[in-house]
Amino acid sequence: MEDLGQGAGLMWLSKKTIDKVILYIHGGCYCLPMQDFAADYWKKTVDSINSSHPDAPVGLVALIYALIPDGNFPSQLNQIVIAIQHLISQGAKPENIHIAGESAGGGLVLQLLSHLLHPIPPSLSAPSLNLPEGAKLGSLCIMSPIVSLKTTAASHQENTDKDVLPSWSWSELFEYASPFLKTSDAAGPYAEAWTASEGWFSGADTVVKRVFISVGEYECMRDDVVDVMNKFPNGAYLTTFVEKKGVHNSQYLDCMAGEAGELAVEIADWVKESLQ
Numbered sequence: 001m002e003d004l005g006q007g008a009g010l011m012w013l014s015k016k017t018i019d020k021v022i023l024y025i026h027g028g029c030y031c032l033p034m035q036d037f038a039a040d041y042w043k044k045t046v047d048s049i050n051s052s053h054p055d056a057p058v059g060l061v062a063l064i065y066a067l068i069p070d071g072n073f074p075s076q077l078n079q080i081v082i083a084i085q086h087l088i089s090q091g092a093k094p095e096n097i098h099i100a101g102e103s104a105g106g107g108l109v110l111q112l113l114s115h116l117l118h119p120i121p122p123s124l125s126a127p128s129l130n131l132p133e134g135a136k137l138g139s140l141c142i143m144s145p146i147v148s149l150k151t152t153a154a155s156h157q158e159n160t161d162k163d164v165l166p167s168w169s170w171s172e173l174f175e176y177a178s179p180f181l182k183t184s185d186a187a188g189p190y191a192e193a194w195t196a197s198e199g200w201f202s203g204a205d206t207v208v209k210r211v212f213i214s215v216g217e218y219e220c221m222r223d224d225v226v227d228v229m230n231k232f233p234n235g236a237y238l239t240t241f242v243e244k245k246g247v248h249n250s251q252y253l254d255c256m257a258g259e260a261g262e263l264a265v266e267i268a269d270w271v272k273e274s275l276q
Contacts (some may be wrong), residue, residue, distance in 0.1 A: 216246025
């Protein structure tokens, strides 16, 4: 574990290497720690990549960030920025830093992208992530992100008996998390990407080489995530994927079952391409 200060740390899940590195931001509705099944999924994915390219190993490191109620917006974003700055200070090039997150972690990755495009006002005490001129992050892999703290979308009712959690469970989780994320009016589009204005993500391809966003057809949050997908300008940099009959983070369920489902294969192939 590498202590980053401010309650954050980096846990290496592979042999430490910064030539190419995946920075994993775990989910858990901002209040749960990293789960073993998620770490196992990413370890297996990276081990598979490294077995095919032993001469150019990829590192896998997880950010341990402050959970609510101890952490509130923008403290987790600050810790992501500190983690990236730490990796760069150790010699990692921005284009070789690839960031992946699911659920709340996906929401935090979107916070990072928003911060790069629209720096958070100084009044919220968020440090800038100043990349070298012309530099871009390697990629952002955003899976089943939390983009809204409301459960009013039609997909919540449509999929309440299909998803891994019913709509009422999401509602209770969001009610608990909301005061720690919506800490001011300025937090809006950062804490809830669904509320961002049209054009908010214009220029994403100027700060990151590739972006992947996925959601399951049977997810309660499907409609909100699809709305966010549509806020991104089309381009070769962007891949969006709605998994047929998929539920929230089905890639992890498939991994636990010893299977490689459609989404898991899509993610693995996309990550491999991003690392080339």
